[in-house]
Amino acid sequence: MSFQDTKRQGRILYVVNEDWAFLLNRLPMARAARNAGLEVHVATNVSNGAAAIEAEGFVLHHIPFQRGQRTMPTAAATLKAIRKVEHGIKPSIVHHSGVQCCVFGSLAALDQTFPVVNAITGLGYIFTSSSSRSRLLKRLLTRLLPWLLNRKCSYTIVQNPDDRETLLALGANPDRMMLIPGSGVDDELLQPLPEPEGRITVGFAGRLLVDKGIRTVVRAYDLLRDQGHDINLIIAGNPDPANPSSVSREEIDAWAARPGITWLGHIDDIVSLWRASHIAVLPSYREGLPGALMEAAACGRPLIATDTPGCREIVLTNQTGLLVPLEDSEALAGAILRLAESPELRASYGAAARRRVSERFSARIIGHAITRLYDDILTHGEILSATSNGRENPYRPSH
Template sequence: MTERLLFVVNSPQFFLSHRLPIAMAAREEGYEVHVATARGGGCPTIESHGFVHHELPLSRSGRNLVNELRSFLALIQLFRRVRPSIVHLVTIKPVLYGGVAAQLTRVPAMVAAISGLGSVFVERSDSARLGLTRHLVQGAYRLALRHRNSAVIFQNPADRAALFSISAVRGGQDRLIRGSGVDLASCTYLEEPEGVPVVTMAARLLRDKGVWEFVQAARLLRERGLSCEFRLIGAPDPGNPTTITREELEAWREEGIVGLLGYREDVAAQYVASHVICLPSYREGLPKSLVEAAACGRAVVTTDVPGCRDAIEPDVSGLLVPPRDSLALADAIEELLVDPERRRAMGAAGRRLAEREFAIEQIVAGHLAIYEELHLNVG
């Protein structure tokens, strides 16, 4: 009987950008591949690749209990209808809801991909409300990851340690795969362009990504009279409570402090046209944007937080700064802009790091090995 692999991901765009090569390789290995996501513009593209697509009522926020129950029940119904041999759960809600649903419906094997632990692990407030939310989320992880034949994939050691510390993961269940990989052939490694140095940030436009600090760093360097150009790639995420608003973007546009490029699919080309890549995020799994920056041979300035620090070699391929510190961010960017020789050496080191650790072939092989291991456990 053909083994059936079902991916459950919050959005079709995330599946296409972060899991498509794995799904295609699994199909080559003989799996019948299904993909379940919320509604979105990428759904026809998923189907065009020959995968069976299922639409789920997954909302971005978790504030409406009726909607959350509806999402959970839809997953149970989907698992009973598709009868997958393996479910591969990606992003927070699919992991939490799908993990429980997989146990209730007796799915033979489960893979949970932890690509970040969510805002409750980032917020520093000691409010009672946040404390209760964090307690509930921790309990949900413990419940969701109890599947007897499962693997939990982490992208960085800090996230793994966090879930071990709350007894959500048992020994032997964890795997460490550094990110979603990068196609080295599509990330061209070229010499830096001539002209005014360009500093680029590509991310969802959220406060948690450090967008405010990036803009403030641009202001500080303008005040210092440094000749450079800041570019911001990405779009707001209205379903996320920390999104940058349209009004804020319009104010920045009028100020002229950063170039707002919006959502782009040619991020690698934008990196090649840049001199320094920046991501001042508060916490990540292992950001694909920094992996692509390394592959393009560009020096990086990012924050000393889980995920970000794991995507570079500190002081070799990039610089680390404290999170939420626009002054330190501006200082580090300036350090690289005024020292082209060091900057280019860091870019070359980044490319070597990408070739050694982040090649998509290596990432795909790691996932296929986990599928095979779980399949043998069923047998």
């Protein structure tokens, strides 16, 4: 009997590179799996998230992931640690989150028979950077990924159609691929907020990486201030030294010293950012599905983003917000000014953004989709709606 009808006994192991990444991005999925009757285990690099993970009733396992370090000894230690956890708990299903974990986890499971879900949460720095090192890694991944994803017991989740088409072009099997948009936004906790009083404030939330577009945001802000527009900018997020795309602390300090710019660093209460902001911006190079914009949308904020994979799934031009070209600070400044000068557009786009999140990206919808997918895999050994060929998600609940 399906665990859609009764609670299934079994263990699911989530493999995530950082504990904060699990809490930020995978928590709604893991809760859905727990509520469906699966015993949830989390294998990750542990920093400050242990108490929060264990408070959910999940079993935590330390894995020595080292983002940004790809030497053979560190990779071997990670593979050995993953295999040790799998041998100890004998999982019913393993869910890898992100390209690094999909590669390491799939290699660790090569001689195992348990089903593996490889969640491609965005193709990230390696696919967006033009550096010689990233080009080498991209060539390696284009050969390695299809081989790992097409294993008999492997299934693939993508978050947006662009990533799906990229993987299909590399040779991934469409019958073993499912598009499930994100990990879910708690639209019951995140409610529409009234606009703040005072001068127009733009909010940015995310790691402070070049490929998140943070420099484009600051350049657009400078253009607006130089033109005499009295607009504020709030930046929430920290640099990420493990990522080659990270900006430096010195650069951030220089931004924060400018009039009208506030740098908050990491914040736990994302609602406080959107309560203080009129507009949400994320001119990213590429996303799986941008959680920051979905949270802003749930709070009823109009959105501005780049016309790039992932971003265009939540930002619909002239509906939920505005799309601008990549690395175009002038276009971004113009979009900000357009919304800054029109309370009517901000209200219209914000309301539409909220509806889109509730109708497509809510934790309830995504939780239903992921547990149905787990159930198909565990019960039938296949994605039952394989006729979709990865083109759409057949697991959405009826309204």
